[in-house]
Amino acid sequence: MVIGLLAGSVVTDMPATSTSLPNIVVILADDLGWNSVGYHNREFQTPHIDSLVASGLNLNRFYVAPMCSPTRAGMMTGRYPIRFGCARSVIPPYRDFGLPTSEVTLPEMLATLGYENRGVFGKRHLGHRRAKWHPLARGFTHFHGHYNGAIDYFDLTRDGERDWHVGYDSSNETGYATDLIANAAADWIKQSAASDAPFFCYVPFNAPHSPFQAPSDAVERYGNLPEVRGRDGKNREIYKAMIGRMDEGIGRILQAIDSTGEADNTIVWFFSDNGGVGNLRDINKPLKGAKLTVFEGGIRVPACVRWPAKITAGQSTDTVCGYIDLLPTLVSTAGGEAARLSDMSIDGVDLTSVFAEPESLIESRPWFSYHGQSGPANEHMAVIDGGWKLVVNGPRLTDVKQLNDDTYQVRLFHLKRDLNETNDLSKHNLEIVKQLAGKLVDHRSLQPEDAVPPYGVGQAGFIPPPQWRLDPSAPDKLVGRYEAVDSK
Structure with a gap:
């Protein structure tokens, strides 16, 4: 495999000896x-x-x-x-x-x-x-x-x-x-x-x-x-x-x-x-x-x-x-x-x-967090960059202009001074919000169409396989099945 x-x-980085x-x-x-x-x-x-x-x-x-x-x-x-x-x-x-x-x-x-x-x-x-x-x-x-x-x-x-x-x-x-x-x-x-x-x-x-x-x-x-x-x-x-x-x-x-x-x-x-x-x-x-x-x-x-x-x-x-x-x-x-x-x-x-050197800082980079477990109508995203952190909760974000909609909860924190996120500075730093939101839009766009579905999709009627067994001789074989579920 x-x-x-x-x-x-x-593969050119093989070690000289494994014992060291x-x-x-x-x-x-x-x-x-x-x-x-x-x-x-x-x-x-x-x-x-x-x-x-x-x-x-x-x-x-x-x-x-x-x-x-x-x-x-x-x-x-x-x-x-x-x-x-x-x-x-x-x-x-x-x-x-x-x-x-x-x-x-x-x-x-x-x-x-x-x-x-x-x-x-x-x-x-x-x-x-x-x-x-x-x-x-x-x-x-x-x-x-x-x-x-x-x-x-x-x-x-x-x-x-x-x-x-x-x-x-x-x-x-x-x-x-x-x-x-x-x-x-x-x-x-x-x-x-x-x-x-x-x-x-x-x-x-x-x-x-x-x-x-x-x-x-x-x-x-x-x-x-x-x-x-x-x-x-x-x-x-x-x-x-x-x-x-x-x-x-x-x-x-x-x-x-x-x-x-x-x-x-x-x-x-x-x-x-x-x-x-x-x-x-x-x-x-x-x-x-x-x-x-x-x-x-x-x-x-x-x-x-x-x-x-x-x-x-x-x-x-x-x-x-x-x-x-x-x-x-x-x-x-x-x-x-x-x-x-x-x-x-x-x-x-x-x-x-x-x-x-624990006090040495590696090259600065944005740090991204995301999940949309309940579906695209309610997603959670954040980016940490340059000492700031932007948090956006709401429908899937595809354009920075969407943040003008009250549907979104937008919060901006200066983590260097406020690691516990107690002071929202978003209304006083609109340009920083815009810049960081653009990075969130780009990050969210990485998700492929065949991504894992929201959590609850496909749950009804599932029957697990006995002892959750898998067959290594058939690596692509699907185990478990679904029963028809009365929609009533």
Whole structure:
């Protein structure tokens, strides 16, 4: 698969030796709010995440997409997911859509650079109804986890069918999903370290995404259920327990790295796929907004990177960076150059200069955020550029002149002075609004006609395949079906 996809590219950046290359571990939380980690808020107990920040580089202005699948797609490709139709919405269970096979992925690039073992553990969420979208068809050598989002943490089901797999096979493994993910990743790291080649381990946890479920001992340790009333209050306490349990799992992964004797030359990159949900109190405070918005609370997330051999511990950077930068940065650390390993334009930039000098600013660039999950009548867009941030919510934006219509909510913030977006300056800076809106129009125009549909399209009557099985011998075969639904 890798050879076929890269056949038209010039691979000239092969490392001299694989033994000197760093191991790479990427840990992705799901719906983790800015204010939901110990180093931002002592109410949340995350000692292992905190230790990563203390021993590495705190990425204080790290941005992602406002929801799950687009962040994963951009991380895997180094490209804004709007370019290939993965930005509008997440990929729900009934959707026949996935990360296009024309895109060259991070594990595929690393495969050409000496990374023989490339494992993914946890939530995929990049297409699950055809085998051509399976992780093993997109550059990974090992998969252990689930295809869909929002599975039940205890019975490991989605829409009534068990969604738990090792490779292409359904697994009868039992346990709490967060624990199973962490344990499988830790065991695989220990096994992979026995090889002379470096490894790439991607751990996309499903925690702390809903459903809000945690083992009773975790709730007792991290939550305060007896002291709260109402569903939302209880959910917030369970959310704390889910984060605490995930942090314990991260601790086991870090212990596994230490046990290999290669911790100094292992990159560990941690972040969340989007901000915390809006119905849980204060989990993004003091940032404005939440998941599914393009305000800071929806797209700016806790993030850090540790690499003891190259990054001095305890530093922080305010450089604007994010999910699309992982691919070019990690490929660079592996001795390659992303632009030479793909025929596609790469939007992300190599952050290794920031690793060396955290206060040095990489070349300024606009940073775009977008989603239209409910359809073109209600889209959310933002651009950060030159210290300013423009937020536009409303119908699809095709012309700057549309902003004269009261249908649109337009807000302008000067982030250098107002990172928490408290002061709207749009009415006093109309020319800046116009300039930035023009960039949003251009960015929105990138979305192809065959992009992922709005979230609710096609839901009625869907019947999932038994155990969400895929057939690797028929990679393009569609699984699952629809029953006729009475429109009454």
